[in-house]
Structures are given as C-alpha cells and as structure tokens.
Amino acid sequence: xxxxxxxxxxxxxxxxxxxxxxxxxxxxxxxxxxxxxxxxxxxxxxxxxxxxxxxxxxxxxxxxxxxxxxxxxxxxxxxxxxxxxxxxxxxxxxxxxxxxxxxxxxxxxxxxxxxxxxxxxxxxxxxxxxxxxxxxxxxxxxxxxxxxxxxxxxxxxxxxxxxxxxxxxxxxxxxxxxxxxxxxxxxxxxxxxxxxxxxxxxxxxxxxxxxxxxxxxxxxxxxxxxxxxxxxxxxxxxxxxxxxxxxxxxxxxxxxxxxxxxxxxxxxxxxxxxxxxxxxxxxxxxxxxxxxxxxxxxxxxxxxxxxxxxxxxxxxxxxxxxxxxxxxxxxxxxxxxxxxxxxxxxxxxxxxxxxxxxxxxxxxxxxxxxxxxxxxxxxxxxxxxxxxxxxxxxxxxxxxxxxxxxxxxxxxxxxxxxxxxxxxxxxxxxxxxxxxxxxxxxxxxxxxxxxxxxxxxxxxxxxxxxxxxxxxxxxxxxxxxxxxxxxxxxxxxxxxxxxxxxxxxxxxxxxxxxxxxxxxxxxxxxxxxxxxxxxxxxxxxxxxxxxxxxxxxxxxxxxxxxxxxxxxxxxxxxxxxxxxxxxxxxxxxxxxxxxxxxxxxxxxxxxxxxxxxxxxxxxxxxxxxxxxxxxxxxxxxxxxxxxxxxxxxxxxxxxxxxxxxxxxxxxxxxxxxxxxxxxxxxxxxxxxxxxxxxxxxxxxxxxxxxxxxxxxxxxxxxxxxxxxxxxxxxxxxxxxxxxxxxxxxxxxxxxxxx
Amino acid sequence: xxxxxxxxxxxxxxxxxxxxxxxxxxxxxxxxxxxxxxxxxxxxxxxxxxxxxxxxxxxxxxxxxxxxxxxxxxxxxxxxxxxxxxxxxxxxxxxxxxxxxxxxxxxxxxxxxxxxxxxxxxxxxxxxxxxxxxxxxxxxxxxxxxxxxxxx
Numbered sequence: 016x017x018x019x020x021x022x023x024x025x026x027x028x029x030x031x032x033x034x035x036x037x038x039x040x041x042x043x044x045x046x047x048x049x050x051x052x053x054x055x056x057x058x059x060x061x062x063x064x065x066x067x068x069x070x071x072x073x074x075x076x077x078x079x080x081x082x083x084x085x086x087x088x089x090x091x092x093x094x095x096x097x098x099x100x101x102x103x104x105x106x107x108x109x110x111x112x113x114x115x116x117x118x119x120x121x122x123x124x125x126x127x128x129x130x131x132x133x134x135x136x137x138x139x140x141x142x143x144x145x146x147x148x149x150x151x152x153x154x155x156x157x158x159x160x161x162x163x164x165x166x167x168x169x170x171x172x173x174x175x176x177x178x179x180x181x182x183x184x185x186x187x188x189x190x191x192x193x194x195x196x197x198x199x200x201x202x203x204x205x206x207x208x209x210x211x212x213x214x215x216x217x218x219x220x221x222x223x224x225x226x227x228x229x230x231x232x233x234x235x236x237x238x239x240x241x242x243x244x245x246x247x248x249x250x251x252x253x254x255x256x257x258x259x260x261x262x263x264x265x266x267x268x269x270x271x272x273x274x275x276x277x278x279x280x281x282x283x284x285x286x287x288x289x290x291x292x293x294x295x296x297x298x299x300x301x302x303x304x305x306x307x308x309x310x311x312x313x314x315x316x317x318x319x320x321x322x323x324x325x326x327x328x329x330x331x332x333x334x335x336x337x338x339x340x341x342x343x344x345x346x347x348x349x350x351x352x353x354x355x356x357x358x359x360x361x362x363x364x365x366x367x368x369x370x371x372x373x374x375x376x377x378x379x380x381x382x383x384x385x386x387x388x389x390x391x392x393x394x395x396x397x398x399x400x401x402x403x404x405x406x407x408x409x410x411x412x413x414x415x416x417x418x419x420x421x422x423x424x425x426x427x428x429x430x431x432x433x434x435x436x437x438x439x440x441x442x443x444x445x446x447x448x449x450x451x452x453x454x455x456x457x458x459x460x461x462x463x464x465x466x467x468x469x470x471x472x473x474x475x476x477x478x479x480x481x482x483x484x485x486x487x488x489x490x491x492x493x494x495x496x497x498x499x500x501x502x503x504x505x506x507x508x509x510x511x512x513x514x515x516x517x518x519x520x521x522x523x524x525x526x527x528x529x530x531x532x533x534x535x536x537x538x539x540x541x542x543x544x545x546x547x548x549x550x551x552x553x554x555x556x557x558x559x560x561x562x563x564x565x566x567x568x569x570x571x572x573x574x575x576x577x578x579x580x581x582x583x584x585x586x587x588x589x590x591x592x593x594x595x596x597x598x599x600x601x602x603x604x605x606x607x608x609x610x611x612x613x614x615x616x617x618x619x620x621x622x623x624x625x626x627x628x629x630x631x632x633x634x635x636x637x638x639x640x641x642x643x644x645x646x647x648x649x650x651x652x653x654x655x656x657x658x659x660x661x662x663x664x665x666x667x668x669x670x671x672x673x674x675x676x677x678x679x680x681x682x683x684x685x686x687x688x689x690x691x692x693x694x695x696x697x698x699x700x701x702x703x704x705x706x707x708x709x710x711x712x713x714x715x716x717x718x719x720x721x722x723x724x725x726x727x728x729x730x731x732x733x734x735x736x737x738x739x740x741x742x743x744x745x746x747x748x749x750x751x752x753x754x755x756x757x758x759x760x761x762x763x764x765x766x767x768x769x
Numbered sequence: 770x771x772x773x774x775x776x777x778x779x780x781x782x783x784x785x786x787x788x789x790x791x792x793x794x795x796x797x798x799x800x801x802x803x804x805x806x807x808x809x810x811x812x813x814x815x816x817x818x819x820x821x822x823x824x825x826x827x828x829x830x831x832x833x834x835x836x837x838x839x840x841x842x843x844x845x846x847x848x849x850x851x852x853x854x855x856x857x858x859x860x861x862x863x864x865x866x867x868x869x870x871x872x873x874x875x876x877x878x879x880x881x882x883x884x885x886x887x888x889x890x891x892x893x894x895x896x897x898x899x900x901x902x903x904x905x906x907x908x909x910x911x912x913x914x915x916x917x918x919x920x921x
Binding site: 086087088089090214216217219220221223224225226227228229230232233235241266267301302303304306307393394395396397442443444445446447473475476666667670671673674675676677678681699700701705706707708709711712714715 | 809
C-alpha cells in the first residue's frame with residue numbers, strides 16, 4: 016500500500032489550475048514515432064476531467080500526463096510519465112505529455128539535478144497513477160453496481176467479468192472526477208509492469224526534428240523586446256560606469272541601464288551563484304542589434320573589493336557566510352598554491368586504524384598526484400530567459416533546473432510576492448548542473464520590470480563561457496603503503512580544490528582498507544563554481560580509479576580482481592562506519608563488465624583500461640578499448656555495466672550512457688579553462704575544444720544489472736568512471752600514465768595527433 | 770535598414786533589417802523560424818546550419834545581403850510533415866537528448882546525403898564533424914545517417 020500524498024488532492028489542484036490560466040505546451044506522444052496512420056491519431060477530447068495533479072482523462076479515453084520536472088535532456092519528460100501511465104494502467108498510445116509549469120502546490124519536487132528525478136519521483140508518480148486508477152474503478156463500481164474489488168483494468172479499459180460489463184477510461188472519467196480521493200492505494204507488482212521496462216521514444220522527438228519552438232530561447236510574444244547583457248571581463252572586476260551615448264547611433268537600441276541582482280542584505284538561495292551581481296543591460300528591437308551594441312558600448316570596470324554575503328544551506332542546513340576574495344587570479348599561481356597545499360596537513364575527514372604507523376613500517380610507498388582544471392558547462396543553448404513583468408505580476412519562461420530555488424530570489428529582487436510570479440519551464444538545451452543556477456531568470460525579470468514590457472534576454476556564447484559557475488579545479492594525492500610482499504598496508508588520500516574539496520569522506524575505498532586516512536583542503540577564489548555533471552565525483556573517480564590501477568600493477572594483480580578483493584573485504588568485514596556504498600552491488604557491475612567485455616581476451620591490437628564508481632545512488636563500471644592508429648589515439652569501444660535498479664526506459668537509459676561516456680572522453684582529452692589576470696583564456700568553441708563526431712568511440716555497449724530494486728538515476732553516474740578507464744587504457748597503449756587532465760596536450764608531446 | 774527579398778522554404782519573404790544581419794537572426798527574430806539555433810555565432814558549432822542552394826552553410830555567418838536570390842531551406846522546410854528520411858531516421862534511432870543541436874545536425878546530414886547518397890563511415894564523420902552535440906549523441910547520429918541513406 017502507498018499512502019496518498021495530500022498534494023494529490025483534487026480540490027487544491029482545481030483551485031490552482033484556475034490561476035494557472037492556459038499557456039501549457041502540449042506535446043503529442045503518439046506523433047513521436049513515424050508519421051501516424053489515421054487510426055493511430057487520437058482525437059482531442061471535448062472535455063478533460065482532472066483526476067489529480069498529474070492526470071487528466073478525456074471523455075474519449077485520451078490521457079494527459081503532466082511531467083513535473085524540467086527536461087534538460089535526460090528524457091524524464093518521457094520516463095516520468097511512463098511511471099504514471101504504468102500505475103494508471105493505460106495504453107501508452109493514449110497518452111499525451113505536458114510539461115508542468117512550476118507549481119509547488121501541485122507537484123512534489125520540481126528539481127532536475129543530482130540524478131534524482133526518477134529516484135525521488137518513483138513513489139509519488141506511482142501513487143498518483145494508482146490513485147487515478149482506483150478512482151476510475153470506483154466510478155465503474157458505482158455505475159455498474161458491482162464491488163470495486165471485482166473490476167479489473169487493462170490498457171485503459173475497465174472490465175467486470177461477472178456481469179460482462181466493459182468501458183474505457185474516458186467513459187468513466189467524468190464520474191471518477193467526482194469520487195473522493197482514496198487515502199490508500201495498492202501499487203502494482205513489479206512483475207506486472209508493462210510500460211516501465213519497455214523502451215518508449217522521446218515524446219518531444221517530432222518537435223525536435225522539425226524545428227518547432229520548444230526551448231526558452233525560442234519563445235516570443237507580441238511586443239517583446241530583446242536584451243543583451245554586458246558583464247565584467249574578468250573575475251575580480253566590477254562595473255564602474257557606462258556611457259549610454261556610445262550606442263546611440265546604433266539602430267534599434269531602446270535603452271541601456273545597469274541592474275543589480277540582489278537587494279542589500281538578502282540571504283541568497285543555495286543556487287544563487289551569480290558571478291557578477293551588477294551588469295549592464297542593452298534593450299532593443301532585435302537580437303542582432305543588441306549584440307552589435309554590446310560590441311560598441313563604452314564601459315569602465317574597476318577592481319572589486321572583497322565581499323561577503325549570506326547563502327542559505329542546502330536541504331534545510333544552516334546558512335553560511337561566503338567571502339569572495341579580491342584580486343585577479345592566474346592559473347599558474349593556482350597551480351603553485353595547490354602544490355603548497357599538497358605538502359601541508361589537511362583537515363582529516365576520515366581515519367581508520369593507524370595509517371601513520373603503517374606508512375612508517377612500509378617497505379614501499381606509491382605516491383601519485385592527480386589534477387584537473389576548471390571546466391565550463393557549455394550547454395549548447397546559451398543562458399537566456401523570457402520575462403514579462405508588469406506592475407505586481409511576473410511571468411518567467413526559461414531554462415532552469417531549479418525553479419523552487421530561484422522563486423525566492425525573484426520575489427525579493429522584484430519586490431513581488433511569490434504567488435504573483437509564474438515560472439514556466441522550458442525544455443533546456445542542456446543543463447549538466449549549470450542551470451540549477453538561475454540568475455539569468457532574475458536578470459531577465461529585472462530588465463523586463465525596468466522597461467515594463469516583455470523581453471527575451473540572450474547571452475552570447477562568450478557571455479556564457481566567461482560568466483563562471485564552472486567545475487572547480489581539483490587535485491588529489493594518493494599514497495599507498497606496501498609491505499615487502501606487496502601487500503597493501505594503508506591508503507592515504509589528500510584532496511582539495513579551488514574553491515572546494517572534491518573528497519567524500521566515506522566512499523570506497525574507505526571501508527575496504529584497515530589503515531585509511533582522508534584529508535581535505537580548499538583554496539578561496541573569486542572564480543565562481545557550481546555543480547557540473549556528478550560534482551566532485553567527476554574528478555575523484557578519475558584520481559582514485561587511476562591510482563588503484565597503478566597500485567594493482569605494482570602489487571602484480573589484475574585490476575578488476577584487485578578491486579573485487581577490496582570490495583569483498585568491504586562487504587564481509589567492513590572497516591569503520593558509515594561506508595556509503597553497497598559493496599555487493601559495486602562488485603556486481605565490475606563482474607558484469609568483466610564478463611561482457613571478455614576482459615581477459617581483448618580484441619587484437621586494443622589496449623584496455625577499467626574503472627568503476629558509485630555516485631548518485633547508481634553503480635557503474637566501464638572498460639575502454641583504445642588503439643593507436645596512424646599516431647592517433649582512437650577509442651575503439653567502451654563497455655559499461657550499470658546497476659540503477661529497475662530500468663524505466665531502457666533505450667533512453669542506453670542513450671544517457673552513450674552520451675555521458677562521450678562527454679567524459681571529451682573532457683578527459685580536451686576540457687580545460689585557464690585564467691590570466693582573472694580573464695578566462697577561452698570564450699568560444701574556436702578555442703574551447705569540445706569532443707566531436709570523429710573523436711567519439713567507434714562503439715559503446717551498455718549493460719544493466721537485472722534488478723528489482725527501486726530505480727535510481729542515470730544522468731550522472733556513467734560520467735565519472737570513464738576518465739580513469741580512458742587513462743588506464745592509454746597507459747597500456749602508450750606506456751605512460753596520465754595524471755593531469757586534459758590528456759591531449761600530453762599525448763601531443765608524445766607525437767600523438769589529437 | 771533595407772528591404773530584402775528572400776526565398777525561404779519555397780516561399781517569398783520580405784524583411785526590413787540592417788544589411789549586416791546574419792540569416793540566423795533574420796530567421797529567428799524576423800520570420801519566426803526558430804528551428805535554426807544560435808550556438809556560438811562564430812561558425813564553430815553547426816547549430817545554425819541551413820541549406821543555401823542545397824549546400825549546408827552556417828547561417829550565423831551569412832549576412833542577409835548575401836542571401837538574396839538564393840534558395841534557402843531551414844529545418845522547418847526540410848519536409849512538409851517531418852517525414853524526410855533523415856528526420857524519420859532521427860526518430861527511429863531516438864537520437865536527441867536535449868535536442869538543441871539536432872536541427873543543425875539534421876540539416877548537415879540531409880545536405881551530405883543529397884550530394885553523396887551512400888557515404889562511408891569516414892565520409893559521415895568528416896561531414897558531421899562541424900556539428901557539436903554537447904550531450905554526446907554522436908553514435909546515434911552516425912547510425913541515423915546510415916539508416917537515412919538506405920531509405921532515401
């Protein structure tokens with residue numbers, strides 16, 4: 016039994032839906048495949064009946080399912096409704112999906128990030144589907160005067176076998192909508208799933224391939240103006256003055272003014288990282304005109320002093336005061352400072368046994384330091400937002416992963432109560448964590464408020480790449496103590512970053528080694544950082560799994576067998592407490608990738624590397640096969656094994672795996688953003704190298720552990736392991752270990768073309 | 770500002786814009802054809818790819834003044850109802866993740882197949898190398914181009 020959440024109450028839904036007005040975007044899943052035959056095209060019903068926040072059914076049996084969370088490419092707009100449809104027990108062909116607007120009174124958790132949408136949506140969505148089904152059954156029972164317990168459902172149909180009565184959902188929808196919402200419902204048995212576990216195509220595919228408006232940047236209303244922004248050219252700089260008259264000769268320019276994102280003393284939300292809290296806005300009649308004015312506008316900048324502000328803690332944790340240091344930072348200096356911190360004692364975050372003593376008596380110590388640079392997210396759709404603020408009302412439409420965070424800031428900055436702010440969720444042209452930070456919404460809203468007209472603000476690629484919120488720069492030093500027989504006595508990790516540490520205290524290999532020490536450090540910076548696909552894990556996996564590979568080699572062990580030995584220890588006799596992984600499931604993906612890749616017998620001429628990591632509740636192991644062809648490293652094939660519990664939409668999950676692996680290979684080879692006097696060295700794709708078609712692996716195989724566990728997410732977990740699997744494979748291919756990301760410059764020094 | 774007569778997706782269109790305005794913004798802001806996407810503005814990502822007399826070009830680098838007299842096709846005009854073999858292959862392989870770059874990918878692929886109906890893997894890789902997909906759907910893109918080639 017699942018207990019019904021109060022937010023499914025129909026009355027509260029009907030009340031708020033009146034406020035919502037129209038404006039929802041329809042997407043028709045039955046058009047998602049190839050061109051539908053006439054009988055496949057479902058007619059729009061004459062009337063919809065709301066059964067709860069997520070589900071409405073038309074009199075003809077058509078079903079609308081609201082996908083609560085914003086879509087950034089992980090395909091939750093298809094897979095979340097699949098969960099609803101499963102418990103509703105409807106036919107997927109009858110389903111159309113609408114992107115829900117931001118509606119906290121209707122929906123549970125409208126946050127896309129941390130690979131949590133499916134995991135945290137699983138029970139609420141199943142319950143919502145099952146509740147609607149129960150109401151349809153109750154309506155049929157009432158109509159047919161038979162016990163509800165004798166009514167069965169299948170693919171959108173109700174049947175009472177005893178009396179031979181049958182109806183489709185649409186025939187009972189109007190009565191179901193009057194049935195009291197049940198307080199408890201029974202969920203399906205996993206073995207009875209028909210939709211979950213079968214591949215369904217992207218419900219927006221037709222719109223995507225025909226170029227229909229879908230994204231925030233595509234939005235347009237009558238009378239809309241266009242805005243560009245100008246932000247400081249360097250971290251550590253701020254606005255001094257600007258000369259409006261410098262653009263007076265440019266056609267189509269309506270206004271130039273500065274905006275300040277936050278009111279004095281405002282406690283920022285956790286995702287309120289705005290690198291430049293004061294920027295200049297240029298408003299005009301078209302994007303091209305405001306972009307031209309951007310190039311011409313005379314602006315003076317000055318050095319920003321040290322600043323402090325309060326930021327709310329994540330998930331109810333206490334707020335903290337952030338200090339932003341002054342100064343113009345340089346990557347070379349960063350590297351020097353990181354080298355200093357590697358030598359210092361850090362903050363001990365975990366200690367098991369007596370690692371100091373173990374290192375003292377060691378016959379051999381293996382020590383290696385790994386590093387990775389700042390990275391820009393580079394979503395293909397640059398930051399942008401539409402806003403229409405008039406009087407005490409605001410409508411915002413744009414790409415955000417976290418509407419529930421930005422609403423408070425919008426309310427404070429605009430001076431408009433939250434109830435009067437409507438945030439509509441656009442499909443995002445990529446997110447990767449970047450759009451959890453939604454200051455672009457505040458910027459557009461403030462611009463619209465100033466001109467009291469609808470406006471679409473668009474960043475140039477240069478604005479986007481130089482606006483901060485980067486993946487931090489990291490370093491990790493691993494040390495292993497071995498006895499004279501190459502037995503592992505102790506492991507020591509000291510990791511840090513600018514400006515945050517990547518270290519998780521209780522992750523593997525903690526729990527598998529008797530003497531274990533983990534230390535952390537961090538260096539303040541005014542270069543802003545943010546979540547980037549598997550934050551922290553995306554670096555720690557690279558460092559840890561590269562080190563374990565080298566350690567296995569020193570110990571004379573097969574790298575998979577060595578990891579399995581450690582995991583066996585963690586499973587059967589764990590060291591310490593609070594180890595935050597399931598050693599058996601961890602080992603399971605290593606065994607699966609070993610078997611599927613025929614680990615011991617690689618294809619002729621390929622060099623293999625392996626890596627495994629657990630983060631965001633899912634386990635992934637990967638094997639990378641590389642080959643040097645005409646002095647060029649080529650990734651021939653990648654095998655991935657994943658344990659994410661039940662796989663909701665298998666082909667879509669495979670797509671996610673392929674994409675994250677390619678993303679990881681790209682960042683491992685090429686990803687890098689350096690700074691000189693606070694200025695990012697790269698601001699567009701002519702310099703910032705992204706992985707392209709030719710550099711992608713020739714093939715990727717994704718295998719799932721067969722599981723009945725509740726599902727966990729996949730947006731992030733495929734990403735971290737591939738860095739080390741690639742590095743370990745390149746070691747086999749070239750005879751050199753790769754400690755510093757990105758790898759391409761080092762490969763080029765070895766006369767390998769990249 | 771100046772008047773330009775354009776032939777877009779088989780229809781005559783007139784716009785009054787600055788002659789330096791790239792076709793990307795003419796399409797998006799003035800003609801409400803937003804399928805052509807802004808990605809970089811410097812011809813490095815391919816999101817803005819359109820066909821100019823059948824050739825794939827980056828519309829962010831094509832001033833409106835150079836587009837007069839040419840036949841322009843955008844993603845909206847590639848087929849009447851989304852059933853061009855490349856579009857169908859994209860759906861069959863369920864290529865998109867975020868979807869933002871895909872119109873540009875499709876336009877590049879359609880131009881390739883127009884000129885070379887049976888490309889080798891290497892020819893596909895070369896042709897598609899100018900289009901960045903940040904989500905990394907490259908393998909599905911390649912597979913979809915091959916499927917489309919079979920169904921031309």
